[in-house]
Amino acid sequence: MPEDAAPHCDSVCRGDGETCLPQMLADWDAVARGEPGASLRAVYDWTDYPTARIATPRKDLLDAKSYLIFNPIQTTRGCPHACNFCTTPGVFGRKFRQRRIEDIVEEIREAKELYNSACFIFADDDFGGNHKWARELCAAIEPLGVKWASQCDILISNNDKLLAAMRRSGCLGLILGLESPNQQTLAEAGKRFARSADYEWRIRKIQSYGISLWGAFIFGFDNDTWRTCMETCRFAQRMNLSMSCYPILTPYPGTGVWQDYKAQGRLVTDDWDRYNGASVCYTPGSMSPRDLRHAQMAAFAEFFSLRSSLRRLGVLPFKKFAWLANLSIWRGIRYYYSRRGRHVPAFADFIHPGARAWRYDDAWAEQAHAAWSEMPEADEATLERATEALAAANVRYSDPLVQAAAAVSSTQQ
Ligand code: SF4
Structure with missing residues (x-):
């Protein structure tokens, strides 16, 4: 976004420095030497020049x-x-x-x-x-x-x-x-x-x-x-x-x-x-x-x-x-x-809106949670059970023991 950078400098190079910086420096040199017609461009865009190595x-x-x-x-x-x-x-x-x-x-x-x-x-x-x-x-x-x-x-x-x-x-x-x-x-x-x-x-x-x-x-x-x-x-x-x-x-x-x-x-x-x-x-x-x-x-x-x-x-x-x-x-x-005195977020919080991890300090979050304020707070054991249940439903870790158990049960079926 050269237009954002432009107010802070004389000239902006956009893209590969190898391609456009030498062009800018040559113009700068010409301006410094007072060559007639020399000027610095506002933006040196690398797509205007052959791409350098x-x-x-x-x-x-x-x-x-x-x-x-x-x-x-x-x-x-x-x-x-x-x-x-x-x-x-x-x-x-x-x-x-x-x-x-x-x-x-x-x-x-x-x-x-x-x-x-x-x-x-x-x-x-x-x-x-x-x-x-x-x-x-x-x-x-x-x-x-x-x-x-x-x-x-x-x-x-x-x-x-x-x-x-x-x-x-x-x-x-x-x-x-x-x-x-x-x-x-x-x-x-x-x-x-x-x-x-x-x-x-x-x-x-x-x-x-x-x-x-x-x-x-x-x-x-x-x-x-x-x-x-x-x-x-x-x-x-x-x-x-x-x-x-x-x-x-x-x-x-x-x-x-x-x-x-x-x-x-x-x-x-x-x-x-x-x-x-x-x-x-x-x-x-x-x-x-x-x-x-x-x-x-x-x-x-x-x-x-x-x-x-x-x-x-x-x-x-x-x-x-x-x-x-x-x-x-x-x-x-x-x-x-x-x-911050807050609980580390967990996916289990999403199935229990009363989880303590939702209790943010700022007013915006309090407002967002006003509707949930009446809900009973989930205790640690409930959240732990929810976490385990979610994990059981979604995780098939590549734990060697789990894999072995899965292999045994699939051969038994
Ligand atoms: S594959 Fe290429 S275009 Fe896609 S995210 Fe990675 S770097 Fe970007």
């Missing part, structure tokens, strides 16, 4: 100590797909681009030598957008003996050779944008390349190569209710995902969702600070904003609970980093709610 950043200009992860490396830009909630097509264009493999290898080699880095994040939207190229890159980095993680689409599960090459080259984990295990929600999200019915075998196959998975889901599509949110969380548990996240659908400007909601008059704010994945910036189709937030936090609390972590991660082999991340998030959630 993806450059290697000058990391020597940065202070390594100021960064938690100093070596994110971009190997690709863009994504061959076009999901209608995603900013990637708007930011990087529809053309999927790959960096020169020798540049990437050189950047990794230099980071190893200068900063002793052995673990890298490939900061891509879709590392596996071009399977042939991804295999070539994996082959090139295999001799470097590094570890890495990235983000890609689930279609890499079609390609065993690519999965094997990724693992051999040091791939530890991947973030998969799954959005939902519900086919109607996927259709609404414009995720046309994936079918939810195939998610399970695809996930299991990627995991069989020793690659840990982080599932990225989204809550708040029109098809979503608290039950579909709960089923999504259960699905993440059943798939033994190491990590998962449940941001609220955010209609970022430039996305298809934003255009649709704008046309339907459903955007409730243009305060960009609230476009953060945690606030509800539009009128949801099937849930109130409060219920949507509650379902989001119930999913986080449920997925990262100790019982869930134990079932998903197991004990041996001990997954140190996954355990550390899971326990940190669980502690963070507990701390957040205890500081």
Whole structure:
């Protein structure tokens, strides 16, 4: 949104810096030299120029100590797909681009030598957008003996050779944008390349190569209710995902969702600070904003609970980093709610409106709950029973004992 940035500067570059920044600097130079007719454009849009090659950043200009992860490396830009909630097509264009493999290898080699880095994040939207190229890159980095993680689409599960090459080259984990295990929600999200019915075998196959998975889901599509949110969380548990996240659908400007909601008059704010994945910036189709937030936090609390972590991660082999991340998030959630004197949200709250977790402090929530104030408060035992009943109805954990019991009972039938 260059028009938002324009009041704060002389000139705005939109899109790839490699493409439009040199044009802006040349004009700036010409203006500084007082060349006749020279002027600075208000907006330098990268689509007005031939697309430049993806450059290697000058990391020597940065202070390594100021960064938690100093070596994110971009190997690709863009994504061959076009999901209608995603900013990637708007930011990087529809053309999927790959960096020169020798540049990437050189950047990794230099980071190893200068900063002793052995673990890298490939900061891509879709590392596996071009399977042939991804295999070539994996082959090139295999001799470097590094570890890495990235983000890609689930279609890499079609390609065993690519999965094997990724693992051999040091791939530890991947973030998969799954959005939902519900086919109607996927259709609404414009995720046309994936079918939810195939998610399970695809996930299991990627995991069989020793690659840990982080599932990225989204809550708040029109098809979503608290039950579909709960089923999504259960699905993440059943798939033994190491990590998962449940941001609220955010209609970022430039996305298809934003255009649709704008046309339907459903955007409730243009305060960009609230476009953060945690606030509800539009009128949801099937849930109130409060219920949507509650379902989001119930999913986080449920997925990262100790019982869930134990079932998903197991004990041996001990997954140190996954355990550390899971326990940190669980502690963070507990701390957040205890500081506010509130109960941690649970899906069971939705079947008992008197649950204490609904008792928000602010006036808005009190007003929303006035109708429920007459209801008897649910005690802990009732909520625990409700949680167990919901879990029994929805969870088939991949707990080895549960699987064995299921196998025995199916042979007996
Ligand atoms: S959500 Fe993922 S697959 Fe879809 S357009 Fe964005 S980056 Fe590509």
